[in-house]
Amino acid sequence: MTFLLRLSVAGVGGLALAAAFPDLGWWPLAYVGLAALWLSLARAQAWGGFLYGWAFGTAFMLPHVWWAHEAVGAIPWVALSVASGAFYGLFGAAWAHVRRSGMLRGGVWAEAPVFAVLWAGMEQLRSVVPFGGFPWGRIAFSQLDASVSALAWVGGAALVSFAAALAGALLGGGLEALMRRHLVTGLAAPIAGIAVVASGMAIPLSPQGEGEELRLAIIQGNVENPGLDAFANAREVTANHRDGTLELVATDPGPIDLVVWPENSVDYDPRTDADSAAMVTEAAQAAGAPVLLGTNDYSPDDGRYNTSLVWTPGGMVLDTYAKQRPAPFAEYIPLRSIARNFSDEVDRVTTDVLPGEGPATVDVPIAALDRTVTIGTVICFEVAYDPIVTGSVASGAEVLIVQTNNASFGDTAESTQQLAMSRLRAIETGRSTVQISTVGVSGVIDPTGRILQETELFTAAQMYAETPLRTDITPAVRFRLVWQWLPLVVALGFVGSAVSRRLANRYEW
The missing domain is CATH 1.10.1760 (Arp2/3 complex 21 kDa subunit ARPC3)
Structure with missing residues (x-):
């Protein structure tokens, strides 16, 4: 040739x-x-x-x-x-x-x-x-x-x-x-x-668990004005997720062990913002269960954390996880002075996200099971990284929840590409996996990678799922290194x- x-x-x-x-x-x-x-x-x-x-x-x-x-x-x-x-x-x-x-x-x-x-x-x-x-x-x-x-x-x-x-x-x-x-x-x-x-x-x-299930209320709140500027609509986004929770509870779907909201669902940290705390608490009390939500932690002097936290109906924080792999040029800007020569979009990121530490897990007491369940909390692009997902399961995660915010990507394939990654992680780890997005696509995936429920892009939607729990370790996780x-x-x-x-x-x- x-x-x-x-x-x-x-x-x-x-x-x-x-x-x-x-x-x-x-x-x-x-x-x-x-x-x-x-x-x-x-x-x-x-x-x-x-x-x-x-x-x-x-x-x-x-x-x-x-x-x-x-x-x-x-x-x-x-x-x-x-x-x-x-x-x-x-x-x-x-x-x-x-x-x-x-x-x-x-x-x-x-x-x-x-x-x-x-x-x-x-x-x-x-x-x-x-x-x-x-x-x-x-x-x-x-x-x-x-x-x-x-x-x-x-x-x-x-x-x-x-x-x-x-x-x-x-x-x-x-x-x-x-x-x-x-x-x-x-x-x-x-x-x-x-x-x-x-x-x-x-x-x-096998899609089967080991006998126990976690009953999840999964809320996709949506946002009216998607794009990079959607972060300016933080109050609207939080209110949408509260309202979605109330709508699902009103349908009496069944007992709820945990309410699941996506990344950036509560951009104003409810630990420091009274309005956010009130909306999250209202949702948790209506469901009679804690809320797993995504927020920003601005407590560091040199940046912020992209954080997942568990909020109880009583307004307490049970556990937190901070994203380990912030996305370069999206959540933090390496070589900012050089990058600015190619695009002034870098200046939209005014406060860099810092890397968190520790495995991607939170522990949630589940009254119906009379024990604490360890939940894998993978945030957005982290689903693409092998060590974060397998490390989560190796640290005891019995189910995986991928919290993401796809509002910036419009009507593109980014969210469905991410859903494919979540499907592979379900197979790799042998865990039921939930991908929850602010705007979609969200989905419930069984341990064989099969999608059981799925939402559309840019719609408000709710799902109720009884996800089997597992503690066994797959060869992929056992020999992950x-x-x-x-x-x-x-x-x-x-x-x-x-x-x-x-x-x-x-x-x-």
Whole structure:
């Protein structure tokens, strides 16, 4: 293939991968996209591999994170897409080194697994650097309607991404073999890829709990004027969530153990603001249960905390959790003086969010169970980060609640992309999971990743759910440190060995 043809194939592959994610959700196109990347990288040198990979990654990220354009404008959206695309460029360069080093024998059967390891390692690298990483767009999050997603129970997002990349590589390797008139390999490799995707059917997922349930009143209050300026409507948002709680209670849905409100549902901290305290207390008393809500804690002198807290009908705070991974350039501004040169939207963030400490959990006494239940409290983008979710369950969480605020992203796929992540986390941890948003999409998810209830965007809605509690630990949680770092370590090992081998061959007399 010529340079322009390879570049075009890589770009089309990136667009195909984007279509695999919500809202389109055409998950088989993930394999088509990776097959296109495989073909574009065939016989590429390292710099060519970087360029084709970068084209692929940028073409993928531009439509995938279109919600960033909705929130902060064109320049930050393009910058995020191009910067994220560079990681795919690193993958392309790494794969070129490995494939040209001669270290792999056995054709596609040896090459495809290494391609998949490098892919999973690249995703892990992108999840930790820079500024704490940006895991959005991991291929695992596109596979929730495919049986391969069940592998998350064993190895989390890392194993699902590896398997999906392996299937895509086998498809690409099969097409390459057919182009070379190797008929047997050309037909066998894609069939092997189908078997990889189907392997998740062997995982014993179950929606059942261990006998006890937590009865939740889940409130999506909505806001009339969404966007970045929606934070100015804090009173309206809190009142909407109070009113939604009163409406649900009036329908007599059943006993309520906990009322669940989203992130930013009470922007004026009820611990210091009397009006907020009165509205939350009214809702808690009407439900006869504590309220789990999202607020801002401005007590630090050098910033604020994005906080989840449990508020009782008596107006007391039982427990709190502060978000560990504030979103860079959204909740805090790294390199503010430089970032301002690209977009003055950074000045909307006047007080940086500080990182909290401790696991993402709160403890809530449940009278009907005569014991305290530990609840996983994942805030917004934290659902994309492996250590926060698995660490929550390892610390005792029996159910997961993902509190988020999607008001800034308009009618984009951001909320449904996030819901897909919540579905994967349900499988990975074996926990019932609730995603609750100020404006939607909110949903109740069982431990197999199935959506039981779901709301629409920009509507006021309430849900009542009896969610099973679990204390058992999945392999993905038990071996979480292995799955978080093994792909990256193995990938670096392959790349280091390949580069060393090529250098040795270059300078060999």
